[in-house]
Amino acid sequence: MSEDFDDLLDKTLHERAxxxxxxxxxxxxxxxxxxxxxxxxxxxxxxxxxxxxLLAVMMWPHFRTDHPLQNExxxxxxxxxxxxxxxxxxxxxxxxxxxxxxxxSAPASPSVSLGGKRREKQVKLSTFPSLDFIxxxxxxxxxxxxxxxxxxxxxxxxxxxxxxxxxxxxxxxQVTPIQKEN
Amino acid sequence: MxxxxxxxxxxxxxxxxxxxxxxxxxxxxxxxxxxxxxYRVAYSLLRNTHDAEDAxxxxxxxxxxxxxxxxxxxxQAFVVRAMWRSAIDRLPQRSFVEATDEVLPAHHxxxxxxxxxxxxxxxxxxxxxxxxxxxLRQPLLLSGFEDLTSGQIARIMEIxxxxxxxxxxxxxxxxxxxxxxxxxRTYR
Numbered sequence: 001m002s003e004d005f006d007d008l009l010d011k012t013l014h015e016r017a018x019x020x021x022x023x024x025x026x027x028x029x030x031x032x033x034x035x036x037x038x039x040x041x042x043x044x045x046x047x048x049x050x051x052x053x054l055l056a057v058m059m060w061p062h063f064r065t066d067h068p069l070q071n072e073x074x075x076x077x078x079x080x081x082x083x084x085x086x087x088x089x090x091x092x093x094x095x096x097x098x099x100x101x102x103x104x105s106a107p108a109s110p111s112v113s114l115g116g117k118r119r120e121k122q123v124k125l126s127t128f129p130s131l132d133f134i135x136x137x138x139x140x141x142x143x144x145x146x147x148x149x150x151x152x153x154x155x156x157x158x159x160x161x162x163x164x165x166x167x168x169x170x171x172x173x174q175v176t177p178i179q180k181e182n
Numbered sequence: 183m184x185x186x187x188x189x190x191x192x193x194x195x196x197x198x199x200x201x202x203x204x205x206x207x208x209x210x211x212x213x214x215x216x217x218x219x220x221y222r223v224a225y226s227l228l229r230n231t232h233d234a235e236d237a238x239x240x241x242x243x244x245x246x247x248x249x250x251x252x253x254x255x256x257x258q259a260f261v262v263r264a265m266w267r268s269a270i271d272r273l274p275q276r277s278f279v280e281a282t283d284e285v286l287p288a289h290h291x292x293x294x295x296x297x298x299x300x301x302x303x304x305x306x307x308x309x310x311x312x313x314x315x316x317x318l319r320q321p322l323l324l325s326g327f328e329d330l331t332s333g334q335i336a337r338i339m340e341i342x343x344x345x346x347x348x349x350x351x352x353x354x355x356x357x358x359x360x361x362x363x364x365x366x367r368t369y370r
Contacts, residue, residue: 017326
């Protein structure tokens, strides 16, 4: 009896382990595997490429430092400034700072060139401005004058009322007194 | 190059990436070598042609995406282990009553009555095997594959070879006990 059962068990196990695979199984499996992979290539690759291009286009202006930025600077409106009447050297002409602006830390070495009778002065910043400065510029907000530039402006037109600061170049600003209307 | 390799080459790498094509060729070769065994493993557990084929498809897709089979020391053991786990994941979804919808093979040379008895006995034994705990069922079913040595079974189950033999012995004894208990209830 025990031998009968063992034989039956062995035969059953053998039958279970040797079920014949359906015809064409391998080819069907390969076809389905390839088909399931295809959407990944067809859908996700173009999407990834498009996203990379879009990101590059959005980030590009942040890395450019030449002409487009100068044009941006030239288009900036002038800002009215009230000069400090305090004679202390710590005072400097300060522009009203809008909320988004960031301060330039570059020291200025003014190269003075007085233009004719008009009391104006061009102040050149010696250090190339930082990225924050560029961002502030591109937001059409004039940068805060450095201490030296402010002093130069103050020296020139101290006590004569408000001045206007016009960005000329990425590293140059023009300080001009505002003519009073009679 | 077989048809499978050609098909995978066409479908899987439209950019013509050399590495992708080599991967596809290697995968197609693995499928050619192991698909039949994987089907038999799945069928031995699920006992349904369609479920077994689906299980094999699902397992091979996972293997293709995750890789790993290329680095395996024993490809057969690696693939069978993955197949076994895939097949087990399908088990709770089906009741054991539905487990066999296949027509059992005819027994040539026997009269119809004896054929019916034999078929009935085999079917009963199949159900008893399905009712065994998984830790006993797995080595028992895998031992039916002559392709697999006890060492490979041990690697598939990730247990020592001695444990495989012990569980095999326990599985056979448990089945025998249940079989004769059922016989006794039938003929009482």
